[in-house]
Amino acid sequence: MPNPYIALVTGASRGAGKGIALALGAAGATVYVTGRSQQEGNAPLPGTIHATAAEVTRLGGHGIALACDHADDAQVEAIFTRIRNEQGRLDVLVNNATVLHDELIRPAPFWEKPLELVNILDVGLRSAYVASWHAARMMAAQRDGLIAFTSSFGASCYMHGAAYGAQKVGVDKFAKDMAVDLREFNVAAVSIWMGMLKTERTERVVAAHPDQYAGFSELAESPQFTGRLVDALYRDPQRAQKSGLVLVGAELAHEYGITDIDGRQPPSHREQLGGPVQAHPAIVA
Numbered sequence: 015m016p017n018p019y020i021a022l023v024t025g026a027s028r029g030a031g032k033g034i035a036l037a038l039g040a041a042g043a044t045v046y047v048t049g050r051s052q053q054e055g056n057a058p059l060p061g062t063i064h065a066t067a068a069e070v071t072r073l074g075g076h077g078i079a080l081a082c083d084h085a086d087d088a089q090v091e092a093i094f095t096r097i098r099n100e101q102g103r104l105d106v107l108v109n110n111a112t113v114l115h116d117e118l119i120r121p122a123p124f125w126e127k128p129l130e131l132v133n134i135l136d137v138g139l140r141s142a143y144v145a146s147w148h149a150a151r152m153m154a155a156q157r158d159g160l161i162a163f164t165s166s167f168g169a170s171c172y173m174h175g176a177a178y179g180a181q182k183v184g185v186d187k188f189a190k191d192m193a194v195d196l197r198e199f200n201v202a203a204v205s206i207w208m209g210m211l212k213t214e215r216t217e218r219v220v221a222a223h224p225d226q227y228a229g230f231s232e233l234a235e236s237p238q239f240t241g242r243l244v245d246a247l248y249r250d251p252q253r254a255q256k257s258g259l260v261l262v263g264a265e266l267a268h269e270y271g272i273t274d275i276d277g278r279q280p281p282s283h284r285e286q287l288g289g290p291v292q293a294h295p296a297i298v299a
Contacts, residue, residue: 018075019106020046021044021104023045023046023048026047028059029211030211032066032237033239035047035066035070036069036238037239037245038070039070040238041242042075046080046097047067047070047078048081049062049081104153105160107162109145111141111142112138115134118174118175127175134181138181138185146188149161153199154201160244162206163185163205163206164206165208166207166209167287169183171287171288188203202254203258208235211235212235239263239272239274239280243266260290263280264279
């Protein structure tokens with residue numbers, strides 16, 4: 015296992031991706047961060063890939079910003095070509111890039127929300143497959159690596175509507191099926207269910223609806239929490255045993271003895287929202 019290792023976190027201008035990148039940087043990794051936001055004001059929410067990369071470096075890692083629209087396969091291919099040319103390997107891929115429409119969390123049936131919400135199946139599901147395809151070619155050749163997908167309890171219960179739920183179920187299935195193909199190459203694939211996250215987006219929502227989100231901070235996870243789990247998974251000499259699993263992040267943290275950045279152990283929401291369905295062992299080639 016190389017140390018420091020080389021990681022790519024997609025969709026890391028802000029939110030979960032940024033937090034994951036920071037946690038990997040704090041663990042000493044070289045972290046490539048992708049996203050579309052290169053200047054403040056390019057997006058409704060604060061954050062850029064350059065700011066994330068600089069913070070990764072400040073925390074002790076090596077942050078490298080790569081502008082990429084994950085809806086464009088050619089741009090995705092270009093970032094993997096650059097990583098191969100600069101590093102000669104890729105050890106960790108975190109598939110986090112997605113499209114979150116501002117109307118996503120508005121309580122309404124799916125047909126009363128904009129049709130554009132379906133774009134989460136392009137950047138969020140399809141784009142994760144494309145990135146994994148490129149990463150798997152590198153990792154299989156080096157016979158080592160970890161591909162992680164960020165997912166949520168929305169794969170189990172109704173959460174934000176059909177498009178969001180389908181995307182989460184989809185990345186869970188990617189982890190299950192890619193793990194089968196990657197098994198003989200010592201490359202693991204997992205999907206991690208995150209809990210409620212303290213992000214720039216949720217901070218804006220909580221500020222607008224304080225009564226509705228009372229108690230949110232006591233239950234929510236920092237975005238760095240999942241990054242700590244990804245780092246522990248990659249360093250775990252037995253990580254192959256978890257390949258193909260859909261993991262509840264809070265439960266994995268208990269197993270590894272990992273806490274959030276504030277020292278808390280975030281709760282699992284399995285009892286309230288349901289738990290993952292794992293893959294059946296049958297394999298039809």
